[in-house]
Amino acid sequence: MPRKLSNALTAMTVKSAKPGRHADGGGLYLLVKESGSRSWVYRFMLKGKSRDIGLGTAGHDAISLSSARDLAAALRLKVKAGIDPLAERQREAEEAVAAAQAAEISRITFRQVAESYIKANEGGWRNGKHRQQWRNTLSTYVYPIIGDLSVASIGTPHVLKILEPIWQDKPETASRLRGRIEIVLDAAKARGYREGDNPARWRGHIAQILPKRAKLQRGHHKAMTYTEIGAFIAELREREAMAALALEFVILTAARTSEALGATWREVDMDKAIWIIPAERMKAGKEHRVPLSARAIEILKITKAQGKDWLFPAEKGRALSGMAMSMLLRRMKVDCTVHGFRSAFRDWSAECTAYAHEVCEMALAHTIGNKSEAAYRRGDLFEKRRRLMADWAAFCEAGTGTESNVSPIRGSAG
Known part of the structure; x- marks a missing residue:
């Protein structure tokens, strides 16, 4: 029976041993390669299998013989207790990586995720105003409170600290802001920067804390009654300004302010009396054809x-600035909004005409809510809408008490 080795190596042997594996006893080996590099290896048996685990570089300036024996002794105790040193080392390495990743993630702020989300998605947003609203609302209300906090640490108290001060006074802004915070936090979760439920979600969470918007004192688009439209247009025609013409055009087409003021001549066919608004400028993201009445064409000429x-x-x-028409209404001491004229048109079409509901809704470029109805109605009812808008123009003209004409523009101010 061969003699069992115990402390067979010496410091001199470690220094001068030739290439090969040199046993010290108790499972400790000195491994010398052809290149001359030297390292310690501990060999152990666990569950009937022999395995090696490296201990590190051998040498006076690295792991000495005595230190290697201490390391081997500690490993023998673990093996005796049924612990696999290799599996333990693997687990420790994985934990170290996880800890490093967690530390890195903890340094990622809400602001960084938000700016990254905006950069990645703003190309698909309809207009520059939408992009600016995202940045402005986050910069004004969110970043001062949680912008520099770890996105992983954002919780319900943070969200409420942002929303509660403006929920009553600025319900529209607060509601949109909540949605934007929710989107950013969802993006952070998708990237692995946070876990758990979204603290900005409305249903089943914020809805249980803050009152529903329907219960708040909300602002709305003040509208002029349709019976007052003719007299108003008559007064409007006394204003020799671009804003006055733009406002009358908006009233006659029932268009949104941004749609009219953002329009270029490439969108208009004067001969066919059609204005085609491209999808990227429409709220619903769908191209919209607008029939132009004789008066509308007169204005455009x-x-x-x-x-x-x-x-x-x-x-x-x-x-023309979006404020030009609003300022004009203010100077005329008219208590309504530009958007409110769309409401006047809708009230007139419902109460004074026999046009079908969908024709009137399409004139306003509203999305059809009923999916089945939308699926079967592929057209845009254009010819019916042309008659509707001609009738609307006639109604507006009838109340002016004047012939349809347009005064030359002497200035562009409202």
């Missing part, structure tokens, strides 16, 4: 003489 790209240009050639 005057504005086209300005020789600018926009249907309604400002003095310096840029598109």
